[in-house]
Amino acid sequence: MPVPKGSSLDPDRTRAAVLRTAEGILYARGLDGVGIAELCAEAGISKETLYRHFGSKDGLVRAVLEARSDRVTRWLARAAEDAGDEPAAQLAAVFDAIGVWFDEPGFRGCAIVNAATQHHTAPASTIAARHLGRHLDLLTAIATRAGAANPAALGRQLLLLLEGAIVVADHREGPGTANDARDAALALLHHATRRRTDR
Template sequence: MAAGAPPNPVATRVKILETATELFYRKGVHAVGVNEIAARASASKLSLYKYFPGKDELVRTMLAEHSDRIHAWLERRTADAPGGPARVLSVFDLLIEWFAQPGYQGCAVVNTVTDTRAEPAVAEIARRHLVRYRELLEARLAELPVPDAPALARHLLLLIEGASVVTAIDGEPAAGADARAAAELLVSAAVAAGTRP
């Protein structure tokens, strides 16, 4: 904000959330206090508490908005993928790209659930996050002749989340490619089963 310019409440809230998201992801929820967030966001603690009555509310808001951004990004970036199995696998292709980014430390949603010891409101946001993954996968699978799209979507979700955890621990993105290869086998087998006379 320029010196002498009136405060912009929307920009201040956004800056606090962006700062909290980055710090919580890099250091963990319990290692970051509101003083550090406010200082890094160039905001006062009073401003922070104006938008977020406490750290718990800030964590929940950050996580819900992060989940919304991830799912909007997945939908947008894979919407024009070619039809057939490639459309399902485009989700894996995008995630492999993400896992390979420098500084990738796993899924922020899973990390936050672990860090907060599955605090009920945070756990509910995480459950909804996973449901949205399954819904996206189910919608893509519904375009194919597979016998049980919901079950296959659950299997594919396990591959995605497993690859994310392994990548975060190993620091190498190879798990994403392995998950994609396994997903391709599962999808191909399901399509074959669904088209068998």
């Protein structure tokens, strides 16, 4: 038996389920590649219910992107944590994690960056800027713990590798992109933490 017409058993559960469904479809087909009618049908709710929950398609997109950014950020931070206390190991773990992601079926690049590319305006662009900032924070923290001479600069360089790897993995063949990024990241880390007397 499908869903009856009356009140849902749990509004928060419904909302979360809608977000999860919409996230998958919007990621796979793009922000403009799917209409709200189809999103509602896939999520099993009516347009009126979606409208009350999210106000508009833009509101739904905003909620989806924010949830996704939160989850990705936690996922990367967790990957670093689980790699132990060595900064170099943490950095390698981050790039190994995205390597696994690249190989997953349906990989289409970073959903938040893609959204900002499609709608170069709020809310997507705002969320994307914050999303990159979160990645930068993680990488800069690793650079700091590694004792880099200029942790902020190294963090920004590592961010370039992270985002570049996602773009290249999305638009080019070849499974080695994450490994290339990891090698480059470790080389930069090594370079930035090298003692002056080693030169």
